[in-house]
Amino acid sequence: MKDDAPLREPSYLILTSLAAEPRHGYAVIEDVKQISEGRVVIGVGTLYTAIDRLHSDGLIEVDREEVVDSRLRRYYRLTNDGARRLAAETARLTRHAAAATSRLRVLGVEPA
Amino acid sequence: MKDDAPLREPSYLILTSLAAEPRHGYAVIEDVKQISEGRVVIGVGTLYTAIDRLHSDGLIEVDREEVVDSRLRRYYRLTNDGARRLAAETARLTRHAAAATSRLRVLGVEPA
DNA sequence: TCGACATATATCAGTAGTCGAAGTATGGTC
DNA sequence: GACCATACTTCGACTACTGATATATGTCGA
Structure with missing residues (x-):
């Protein structure tokens, strides 16, 4: 794991x-779906492989497991490393978006 | 080109x-290097292949070419599509960063 | 003058993470 | 009985990035 590599959108x-x-x-x-206002829908393939990777990188950990209606639910939580x-x-992201915003403003373009 | 796919950091x-x-x-x-405060250094391989792709996607176009000290400089500029x-x-990015920031604040974590 | 470094582009093999689809299984709804 | 929501697993394909190598000119210091 290179911790200077950027996280991609789904993982973030x-x-x-x-x-x-x-x-x-x-x-x-x-x-x-909620926090992206319906714009980002993570496919199940992406989700579970990303969860496995984030887990083995120590950014998330298992919180608990529940069985509801005979279906397993495996809950994860952020670790301290994950929060950092x-x-x-x-x-x-904030820095980059700020740079783009100010440059776009000079062009007379506003973020949609 | 799927225009709903997120741009990755180098292309952005x-x-x-x-x-x-x-x-x-x-x-x-x-x-x-400047706008990322030294944190992001795009390798030449990434750069020129990304430029080719952005060009063929119509997000950038050739502005002009110059020869300085026997070395070619090919200048590109944003198209209207690229600006949009x-x-x-x-x-x-701004939406996502805002969501993360407010959730981190509840955890008592501030963006570095 | 020799070597190192900055400038400038080209190209390629390898890889990481995502995408999309298929599979397993339960339970509710029409 | 068909369909959809819930919930996890797995896998092949793809895309963009990574890191290295190549070519070539100009500058600067030892």
């Missing part, structure tokens, strides 16, 4: 989702 | 760089 939003509270995979998908990583990544 | 920063003024490839690398795309992508 998974961490963001888990920053609110522990959630299981399927609930993360629903939450990401999300904070660093957020600062990065 | 290349567009941001060209939003300021027309630049040639090598100058883009230097500019990106950068604006849309910037809005996306």
Whole structure:
């Protein structure tokens, strides 16, 4: 894991989702739809492989498991490393977006 | 080209760089170092293949060519589509970063 | 003058992470 | 009985990035 490599959108939003509270995979998908205003729908393939990777990188960990209606729910939560990583990544996005915004403003273009 | 797919960091920063003024490839690398405060260094392989792709997607176009000290400089500029795309992508990043920031704040974590 | 470094572009093999689809399984609704 | 929502697993394909190598000119210091 190179911790200076940028997180890609799905992974970033998974961490963001888990920053609110522990959630299981399927609930993360629903939450990401909400916070992206319906624009980002994470496919199940992306989700579970990303969760595995974030887990083995120590950014998230298993919170608990539940069985509801005979269906397993595996809840994950952010680790301290995960929270730090999300904070660093957020600062990065904010800086980049600010640079783009000011340059676009000179061109007379406003972010949609 | 799926225009709903997110731009990855290098491509986003290349567009941001060209939003300021027309630049040639090598100058883009230097500019990106500046706007990212030294944190993002785009490799030449990434740069020229990304430029080719952004060009064939119509987001940038050739501004002019110069020869300085027997070395070619090919300048590119943003197209209108490129500016619109950068604006849309910037809005996306801003939304996501805002969601993460407010959730991190509840955890008592501030973006670095 | 020799070597190192900056400028400037081209190209390619390898890889990481995502995408999309298929599979397994339960339960509710029309 | 068909369909959709819930919930996780797995896998092949794809795309953009990474890192290295190549070519070539100009500058600067030892």
